[in-house]
Amino acid sequence: MRSALLSILESTRTFILTLLLALSFSHSSFGTPSDDALNKEAEALKQELIKLNQELTAFEQKLLYPPEVQVSVFLSLSDKTTFRLDSIEISVDDALVASHLYQEDDISALKTGGVQQLYIGSVAPGKHKLSASFNGQGASGSYFRRKKSLTFTKESSARYIQLIVSESPGVGEPLFKVKQW
Amino acid sequence: MSVGIMRLFSQSLCSAFQHGKVRLLVSATLIIFSSSLFSMPQTLKNGLLEFEYERNRYLATLLLLDDKDRNEKPVLYASALQAFDMPLTLERFNLESHVEQANLAEKDKFRLALLHIEQGDCVTGLKYLKGKALSLDASSQQKRAYYRAKCFVELGHDELAAQALSRALSGEWAAHAYYNLAMEYLATSKNKKRALVALKVARELNVKNGGSAVELTNRINLNAGKVYLDSGKPELANDFFNEIPLSSRYVTEGLYLHGFAKLYQNDFRAAAQSWQANLKHALISPGVAESLLALPLSYDQSGYQTQALEAYIDASKRFKKELKTLTDIKNLIKKYSAREVLIEDSDRAELQWFLNKTGAKNTQRVAYYDFVLQDEQVYRNIKLVQELSSLDAGLGYWLDQLGVHEKAVKARQKTLNGFPKAIKKSKLETRLSQSQIRFETLSKTLAQLKGSEAERILAGLSSRLEILKAKSSASNASGKGLGKELSEQRSEMSRLKKSVSTAQKRSKATLRKLDKRLSELCIERLNSLEARIVGHKEAAELGLVTILERVARSRTKRTNLLNGKSE
Numbered sequence: 001m002r003s004a005l006l007s008i009l010e011s012t013r014t015f016i017l018t019l020l021l022a023l024s025f026s027h028s029s030f031g032t033p034s035d036d037a038l039n040k041e042a043e044a045l046k047q048e049l050i051k052l053n054q055e056l057t058a059f060e061q062k063l064l065y066p067p068e069v070q071v072s073v074f075l076s077l078s079d080k081t082t083f084r085l086d087s088i089e090i091s092v093d094d095a096l097v098a099s100h101l102y103q104e105d106d107i108s109a110l111k112t113g114g115v116q117q118l119y120i121g122s123v124a125p126g127k128h129k130l131s132a133s134f135n136g137q138g139a140s141g142s143y144f145r146r147k148k149s150l151t152f153t154k155e156s157s158a159r160y161i162q163l164i165v166s167e168s169p170g171v172g173e174p175l176f177k178v179k180q181w
Numbered sequence: 182m183s184v185g186i187m188r189l190f191s192q193s194l195c196s197a198f199q200h201g202k203v204r205l206l207v208s209a210t211l212i213i214f215s216s217s218l219f220s221m222p223q224t225l226k227n228g229l230l231e232f233e234y235e236r237n238r239y240l241a242t243l244l245l246l247d248d249k250d251r252n253e254k255p256v257l258y259a260s261a262l263q264a265f266d267m268p269l270t271l272e273r274f275n276l277e278s279h280v281e282q283a284n285l286a287e288k289d290k291f292r293l294a295l296l297h298i299e300q301g302d303c304v305t306g307l308k309y310l311k312g313k314a315l316s317l318d319a320s321s322q323q324k325r326a327y328y329r330a331k332c333f334v335e336l337g338h339d340e341l342a343a344q345a346l347s348r349a350l351s352g353e354w355a356a357h358a359y360y361n362l363a364m365e366y367l368a369t370s371k372n373k374k375r376a377l378v379a380l381k382v383a384r385e386l387n388v389k390n391g392g393s394a395v396e397l398t399n400r401i402n403l404n405a406g407k408v409y410l411d412s413g414k415p416e417l418a419n420d421f422f423n424e425i426p427l428s429s430r431y432v433t434e435g436l437y438l439h440g441f442a443k444l445y446q447n448d449f450r451a452a453a454q455s456w457q458a459n460l461k462h463a464l465i466s467p468g469v470a471e472s473l474l475a476l477p478l479s480y481d482q483s484g485y486q487t488q489a490l491e492a493y494i495d496a497s498k499r500f501k502k503e504l505k506t507l508t509d510i511k512n513l514i515k516k517y518s519a520r521e522v523l524i525e526d527s528d529r530a531e532l533q534w535f536l537n538k539t540g541a542k543n544t545q546r547v548a549y550y551d552f553v554l555q556d557e558q559v560y561r562n563i564k565l566v567q568e569l570s571s572l573d574a575g576l577g578y579w580l581d582q583l584g585v586h587e588k589a590v591k592a593r594q595k596t597l598n599g600f601p602k603a604i605k606k607s608k609l610e611t612r613l614s615q616s617q618i619r620f621e622t623l624s625k626t627l628a629q630l631k632g633s634e635a636e637r638i639l640a641g642l643s644s645r646l647e648i649l650k651a652k653s654s655a656s657n658a659s660g661k662g663l664g665k666e667l668s669e670q671r672s673e674m675s676r677l678k679k680s681v682s683t684a685q686k687r688s689k690a691t692l693r694k695l696d697k698r699l700s701e702l703c704i705e706r707l708n709s710l711e712a713r714i715v716g717h718k719e720a721a722e723l724g725l726v727t728i729l730e731r732v733a734r735s736r737t738k739r740t741n742l743l744n745g746k747s748e
Contacts, residue, residue, distance in 0.1 A: 043268050048687075054247075126647060
């Protein structure tokens with residue numbers, strides 16, 4: 001029995017080494033010239049489709065959101081803020097129009113200088129009320145909800161509203177500012 | 182991005198594919214595109230570009246970039262193109278002169294470095310990764326350390342790679358970097374301790390709980406176990422193999438090696454248990470066929486001839502069955518294409534057997550899909566097919582949208598043509614004014630219902646009236662009649678519809694070609710698998726014959742041909 005086991009171990013060693021090589025080996029075949037031609041064709045098509053998509057987007061935007069009625073809401077986050085944004089709700093004239101639940105990747109993209117578009121829609125010229133409810137955790141880890149409201153006047157040009165989350169120096173309390181463009 | 186991470190990304194895409202989510206993804210992306218991109222303040226647009234790029238939405242980033250942005254942000258443009266798998270010649274972007282002119286931010290330097298590294302130029306890549314780059318956030322710092330280490334490893338400077346990682350704090354990227362370093366040590370150094378230390382650090386750094394992070398830990402455990410097993414330390418090896426959960430894709434390899442480690446420890450029963458457990462998984466998963474062969478071999482070597490015979494017969498049957506499955510799959514691919522058989526959802530009755538759960542947790546299709554994906558060329562091809570399919574689905578979406586808009590414009594034209602020409606503008610304005618008066622009367626009547634549903638409806642009506650008035654006056658103010666504007670919109674729609682239809686035809690034709698090539702590649706790959714299974718089947722049958730021969734010899738009197746006496 002003992003010698004049988006020893007013989008197994010001997011053959012096992014070779015077996016394992018072979019297996020280790022086999023398992024870590026990833027097959028790779030080489031492309032042919034016709035593969036290259038096909039890839040080039042696909043790449044050219046991709047490029048063309050990107051251009052076409054841009055045209056379509058511009059057209060649709062012109063059609064759906066002419067500047068006379070367009071309003072867009074954006075959000076940015078100061079890179080130093082310790083406020084952990086969980087979700088946001090946007091209301092225009094007391095009607096909920098957009099909301100977003102934040103993931104780690106969203107926050108990370110915002111902290112590197114990213115600006116998120118939260119809403120685009122149409123409003124009539126004149127005065128309107130925009131409200132944003134921020135839900136999240138402050139520096140101390142406590143949950144809180146803060147509402148920020150703004151009255152803006154829609155004129156003939158498109159209205160861009162940027163919500164900015166920053167932090168008061170020293171105190172560590174989150175600050176919510178609004179900038180109109 | 183490491184191949185491992187790319188594969189995980191691809192798998193998640195494929196899973197979206199398999200669940201018919203591509204159209205949804207495309208629609209979601211297009212909603213993002215439908216923003217007021219083209220006239221918004223540049224500061225906001227720059228931020229939006231950063232956000233989309235950092236969220237790995239490269240197509241959205243490319244769609245946001247107009248000609249001006251492309252000139253002003255060549256690094257971001259080239260990076261988005263590269264990430265979207267578009268072929269690049271970096272010279273085209275004139276990056277060097279951009280670097281000289283602009284005071285590049287750390288994140289742009291990092292992107293520039295990645296562009297060069299992905300093109301295989303680690304030397305230039307490292308040039309842009311000099312210094313500490315403290316302005317980068319923790320996650321980017323990790324990625325940066327990962328790529329620095331990767332480059333040093335590729336250039337053969339393992340020590341510098343280790344130094345580059347010494348500042349990596351924690352997280353999946355740092356863990357991946359240490360894992361790669363360990364693999365490099367294993368390949369180049371006889372001293373396995375360094376590899377084990379790197380694996381240990383990788384495991385410690387990988388603190389995140391998530392799909393890819395968990396699988397990385399499993400991969401680390403598997404490799405650490407392999408190193409210990411190879412060094413003749415089965416007990417320590419099994420400490421690592423035991424850590425691999427049953428839900429992991431590495432479990433089959435782990436179970437197979439766990440069995441061998443147990444055999445090293447003379448624990449035959451435990452070894453057989455591990456291999457037996459492996460037989461619940463798809464036969465083509467790594468380590469399963471080997472477990473099937475190891476079982477009778479060990480029975481035989483341990484003197485259990487009857488069990489060995491039975492196990493060999495069972496192994497031979499299973500291999501034969503798998504060969505039949507393989508032939509069926511190849512025929513299905515030839516008939517319907519690899520995309521339909523292996524990647525996308527399908528309602529075909531002929532494919533249902535392939536989709537049913539047969540193994541411990543997954544369908545056979547998942548095992549086969551995983552197997553073909555291991556081939557670099559198949560992987561690239563699948564990725565390309567996915568991207569094009571996604572763009573193609575986008576075209577379908579646009580055709581639908583253009584159809585809807587066209588109907589709406591037609592309806593507006595019809596209404597407009599219903600008015601006598603001379604009075605239609607004034608008629609429209611009169612109707613709006615009448616509506617306004619009616620609205621005001623209604624408002625007065627319902628003033629006492631403050632806060633009620635009626636008030637909300639009135640507010641909505643008022644808002645809609647104002648929007649209509651604004652749109653109407655805008656079209657009049659611009660000097661164009663409404664009719665002319667609508668005609669222009671319709672002709673623009675027709676032009677775009679034609680372009681979309683042409684592009685759709687081209688995209689479908691290219692997809693067909695790609696699909697055909699993908700099918701050929703998958704069949705090539707399956708042929709190699711077939712050869713391997715045939716080898717396993719022959720090994721099982723040889724084992725069976727060897728035992729039978731031995732039994733026959735032991736039961737038959739043999740005659741010495743030299744002297745004619747029985748032995």
